[in-house]
Amino acid sequence: MLWILAGRLSVASGHAPQDPAQAHSDRGLRAMQAGDLKTAEQEFRQAVDLAPRDATFLGTLGAVLGMEGKLEESDGFLGKALRINPDDLASRRNLASNQFQLGLLPPAKANLEKILRARPGDTTSVLLLGMVKEELKDYGAAVHLLASVPGEVSRQPKALAALARAYYNTGQKEKARQTLGKLSNRPADPDGIFLGGQVAAQAGDFGTAKQMFDSIPASYRHAAQAGYQLALVRYRAGRIDESLSTLLKLMDDGHDISKVENLLGWCYFRRGEIKRAIAALDKAVSLDPANEFNYLDVGMILLKVERPTGALAAAEKSIEVAPRSYRGYRLKGLAETRLGKMTDAVGAFRQALNLNPDDEQSILGLATAQWDDGKVRDAQATFKKGFERLPRAPTLYLGFGTMLLKLAGTADPTAESRGVSALETALALDPALGEAHRQLGNRALTKGRNEEALRHLESAAELEPESSEVHYALGRTYQRLNRTEDAQKEFQLYQKLKSQISSPSASADIHQSELPAKMLVPSRLSENPTRGQAEAEH
Template sequence: MIHRWTLNVRFFRKLCALGTLSLALATGIPHAFAAGEGQAELDQATELQLSAETLADLEKIITLTESALKKGLDDGQAGFAKEMLAATAYQHAERLAAAIFEQTPPSPKWPLIRQYALRDLEKALANNPKLPDAHVLLAKLNVLPGGDTKIAMDSLDEAIKLLKKEDNVRELSKILVLRAALSEDEEKKLADLSAAVDADPENVEAWQGRALIYLEKGENDKAVEDLKKLVEKNGDNPTAIAALSEAFTNLKKYDEALAQANKLIEVAPKLSLGYTLRSRIYVLKDDLKSALKDLDEALEISPDDLGALLLRSRLHAAEGNDAAAKADVEKALAVRPDLPQAIMLRSLLAAQKGKIAEAVADLQLLLQADPQNAEYRLQLASYYVADKRPRKAIEVLDQLIENDAANSEALRVRGDALLSIGKHKEAIADYEKALSVEPDDTGVLNNLAWVMATSKDDSVRNSKRSIELGMKACELTKFEKAHILSTLAAGYAEAGDWENAIKWSTKAVEAGDGDEVKDQLKEELEFYKQKKPWREMQETEENTKPLEPARNDLET
């Protein structure tokens, strides 16, 4: 706004000089007294303002103007002086703030610079509260660490009101985007971004911001609509193309997503993002070979791309390439030793190889930094169950469920742990609660059906309910899972329907994978042929060995 002010000074200077001269001739009053005692200094400030270039020049204008106001000016000149003081103080603050916002990296003295800039802005707004730019700069300075976010939001609110009055739609659109970025309320954020789009349909940041909010909200159709318009307006915008690819992926429109990922690679071949995005789409299309090839390309471009390293590690693990999977995790941790996703993945890889002590050690490391993290605590409990420490797992899960009674995963894991120590009634209670939250969880459906069909406790068996649950689990898994087919057979056996018990048990044997599994499935089938129901009561003895990973296993 300062460029506009410079033009006005010339007009005001001529006007004020003519007015003062006319008044002096008409009244015979000496010129200096008529204009006020501060007029001379105001004239100096006005003259200097026309040629001011340095911060020192601006500071001198401020000093002269303040002195002129203190000594006294007539009403017209006082108003003019206040406007010039406000504009100059803002310009001084803007010049100072450039060392924070326009310098890369920002000045190491930015806290002190901000302090001086805030003092200037306080002076500017005290003399002219209708300067939108001053309110915006005040907000930006308060967003920085140690600032006051309430002042920032209040300042933006005032700037938006002023810009609406001025009908300055382009500036208004920019400030609405800024306010949206600061808002923690998703709906208010979305409202501001929509208003920004309406105010200036050419504002790329507004379109992009709104599309990303839609993505976060899971409103992928709306995101696609916005992103298509954005790509039409700005076809070489990598962020927009990447977001559009992600939106199509979320909608499971993988061919469209792939087309956008290809376009991103064409537009920005030196960015690893395009290859990483395309690799994720290939994963969803079950083309792991192409996914790994793209991740290799991404890491050739950007060896420290953490997302690409972790994804490639997971794919190597899925392919049974344990050494390669571990190597990628270690590369990620070399870049960011405290990266939670990398520590978690290292933990999972250790657990996969049966190194539960190392897996637990990594989980405990994560929990030191974030003790209340439900995901970490649930994973820790799962490790305890896998290591035959169900009672220790239950201790962890009791606290987790106390804090979140609707955590279906925690309820299922605790149900499994309770089942393994023979507490069938308690396990059933947890499974029922889990199903009330996630009625289509095939794992819970299967386990609940199994215990209701096979428990040695007569009071918990319920063949009708078991068959109902088992059939639903089979339908959801397309009758392809051997252990679920086995559960359905157990339900029919409990009901005394030996024909169906043998039918489904035979299918389970045919679908079974692995000698150990096949052996039990065959044993179950023999029971049903003899018209005997299957009975099971696990009573796992707690593993009390110390969980102490070997030092060499953690040194990588």
């Protein structure tokens, strides 16, 4: 990370040259300049022992410890230096750097803002604050700060990655690509290119990600990681056969590891090769039996092929290896719902929400189980609580609207209008919800509003081309509009899709629906893990 040391090398501590503490400090500074951090640490520890109230010695020892990766210990010495001298900007900056690396973003932000109030032109602090803002998802502020110090950013691959992420998240895709291009132009830095490819892939810019991963030389020390990322990008772009080929080559090269087998299983699933998919995921489990995501993925595939008993066993195994993870309980609830064990399902979803109250899919699962158990008021109360916690969660509005439309014509005269309003809200939050388009299209069709139905159902067919229900409804709409040839094509598609044993449609899989790319992906990638974990794992 960024360590501010230059100012310290010329700062006098106030001790006489012959002072023993100053002598240790001088030797420590020479060791630092020579890159011998171990010796520097030893010398500054002795200087601090002799002069425990010297802010310069304390701050420099904190800086050395930070450079060695001893962040928490470094924080202690930097904090002592600042209590003695609150105006020591170098120590404050180094403390902020530590806090950023430790994920302590609010205090890092506060320290950097204090520095910039005292010294507005401090470009290093501007850079750090921009990266903190990006981690806090304040993307507009991150762009403003990082773009204002291009020289500092261009020297730091992680800063370039942060700026690119901020551009992607503010809708400036071309600027994001230009920023990542600065990483691509560094053939001597394959780590930076690898990081840039990850950023593009996480943003759904699969073409850019593929270009970056393709440009990494075969001699790269993390070539297997790069190959896996390339396979993942191809998978998420829908190029399943290419992803499969990349994974098989990795295995031929001796990289038969758990996550490769996991993604291989999903490739086979997308190709309709269910036995191979389950076999690959079983192999992933055997290679890493402590990884909950392998069990979760086996369970989701078993649910997709109508084997809920096996899915329940996978969920219970996931809970066994990760008892504090809400995901296993969520899968358990889904499997029990399919098995008709509604009381058990309600209990599983409640446990998932105890562990993660903001899990959108568990809220939806709980309400669905309550509805299926005939407890309509409980289901409505669950949705109400969900909206209070997650007022902009589109799939909750989709689920609530679906439930209300089923109540249309009952004792609740407002159910239908409220259901339509909820579905429209879902689409306002996420226009790519094909199921919301389908339901609104079907309702318009039953009301005789054929043009409105056509608009929604054509959108649904574009978003969910593998949904047989959408093609059937669209065929009926074309019939109403006397478009006989188009209607026949849709009914043929409907019959073809209905004849398939399994249709790997992302929209039908609520476990995966939080992904912006509307397709099934391995569970480990559907949760948006912390940046550090994501970069280390993928």
